[in-house]
Amino acid sequence: MGGAVAADVTAAQGARPARGRRRGAPGVVELGLLSLGGFAAFFGLWFVVARSGVVPARFLPAPGVVAATFFHLTHDPFAGYTLQQHLLSSIGRFLMGFALAAAAGVPLGLLMGWFRWLDDVVSPVFEGFRFIAPIAWVPFAALWFGTGIGGPILIIFSGAFPPCVINAQRGARLIEPHLIEAARSLGAGHCRMFAEVLVPGALPSIVAGLRISAGLAWQSLVGAELIVVSSGVGYLMVQGQSNLATPIVMSGMIAIGIVGFLIDVALRAAEARIRRGWAGA
Amino acid sequence: MGRSMSQISFQSVSRVFRRGSEEILAVADVSLEVADREFVAIVGPSGCGKTTLLRMAAGLDFPSSGSVLVGAREVAEPGPDRAVVFQQFALFPWKTVRENIGFGLKCRGVPAAQRNAAVDRYIEMMGLQGHENAYPHQLSGGMQQRVAIARSYALEPEVLLMDEPFGALDAQTRIEMQEELIRLARVNPRTVLFITHAVEEAVYLADRVAVMTRRPGRLAEIIDVAPVRRAEAWEERPIEEVMDLGSFTHLRTRIWKMLRDEREAKAEAPRVTPLQRRKAGP
């Protein structure tokens, strides 16, 4: 009996992986290789489909062609400007719209978090307007502010504003009541309370809101530029589209993706830094 | 299966965890036999590897060396013959009390009518009438753990593995549940491996109490409670009376001492380090 059990044991041990990991769990090397395979498959499939002629090259240019066009656009103007110039004017609009939304939204949110009556007054209107997709502001933006700077900025603003308000309000609302009571018992007035309790206390939430807001601002910018402007990456893409120049459209998408990615990375870093500073303090 | 045969058997079990490049010995060379229908409690300080032992019996973790046998078979995977009661209850939030208790039977493919009858039986046994269609979050902690125990019992497993099942409950509820468990063990005896860090709980519930040392977890001693319990008929008495008995306090104090001696012995060597660090600080 004992012998049979022992034999059983060794057999089972042989079948079992070391370290007590659950059977069939993949290792780091395998996952790394799979990731590489995923990248290779993405570009490989693109390349093969483009080269095979299943889809005409006019519609799906090979990766190399797009890369060459992208490079070409950086020194050869298309739709009036080079790619960098288009990007600069896009980024300028983005920064203005985003800054405006933050400058208006964060204080409003903090005040709403602090003064209950203001929340009651503003919330219903705010909720109603939030259902309007930012892009639906395009006609009024063009009518009121024109298609140069003002119009696109209104659209970006309408995309970026809500997260600023919501997160600032929430940050202010969720501050420890003890802190507020402590500050009040120490004789802090409204102003001091705002500067020394509310703003620092709500900061992590505010920065998280700004990150969401920046993403939405960048998306709304793209939408605005597709419709109402005469420079910027979105405009470059629309021009590429009307010339059926797929590589140019794709270059625009890549440029937009890269800038959007960089904005996100920068704000993520800022967010992580502020959170870390908080934990350390 | 004969009564003398052991249901759970840890044979020189060790378990090494790897954290980064560091290797941590969580369980060191533990050998322990739990007989059929026996209730064994493992007590020890937190982080002594007692939960790891239970997880290995459940098939949720595996030894780095040595072997774990349940019912004379090497544990290779989790199975309904070894139901686990978790400290955090681990009830499915999206299932009602009834569906939670019937879960194991449903997995086993028991037909609905038969399943319902079994579920009704356990709802009654655990005093859950009136809560059949509640979701877990609508119940108190004690009630939730009753559901979890019923869910495990409903499978009528050979072995029950309980991982600090009352650790998340308040003191009052905890005592109620301890009495409840004793009652259950009488009407429905099972082989139980019970993990706890509460010494009194272990002495009150278990036939034998295994005391484990701080990391690396070793078995320090096994204390046989069953003869005393039988001689003084603990099961027949209310819990507060049992906990006042001289025999009970004697056992409890003995285990406490054992744990403390062991802690002090361990503390001697590293005591230098914190002092040094304090000096080096600003």
Place this chain on the structure above:
Amino acid sequence: MHIGATTDSRSYRRAVAAGRARMASAGRRPWIGAATVLGLAILWYVLTTATGAVSPARFPRPADVWSAALQLTLRGYAGGTLWLQIWYSSRLVLLGFLVAAATGVPLGLLMGMSRRAEALINPAFLLIRPIPPLAWIPLAIVWFGLGDAAKIFVIWFAAFVPALINTYTGVRTLDRTLIAAARVHGASERQILTEVMIPGALPLIFTGLRLSLQASWTTLVAAELVGAFFGLGRVLIIAAQDIYPGMIAFAMALVAILGALMTGCLGLLERWAVPWRRT
């Protein structure tokens, strides 16, 4: 990226939760909100109609919006009447949303359950994700023209990402003890999927679907603004070209109301499908 995706959807979740908390808190003194809305309406009337302080060429009067509403409903505008335009837009949104949900949720489940699938799929996702959905519009038009196919394609790209990320996060953040509990009670791998992982991820799946639906709607309006034969976006852009503020305002209101209705329907569906959720 995995961590990124998680925090991203968490902050989405936070934002959504915050929105809900706000609505709940606003509900406490609803007469103040009602008074504000009424006050704004009166202000609108006074500024545009009673005093004429704001020119009707820039901002519509209440009467302008009313006549625009009548025109669109009775005679039609931009190629069709109100019902046709609504039918066109909502049909496309629902189609695109369903395609996105039907691909995003299963793929999210797969990536959440299998590290191998995640490693294989993630790179393509990583490359595509930073491109905002609206940036696909020109490419969609080159590929598919101005018809339905282009719009469904763009909506799919817009709505697919939140559905996938939230489903994935829902599976990954699921309490491991619950899976262990299912396993020790004898659940098979398939039962773990159907009885534990899917219901466990359901609240977050619905969060993802709600974001997907909102993205679908925004994207469709944008796509219709860029180029379409019918739809509310088409109404908006024609009204802009005609410099017709009354119609612009009415179409914007329609966009908001339809968006709110769709979100509301999804909320009802969620309440029915996730009855165990704490309130």
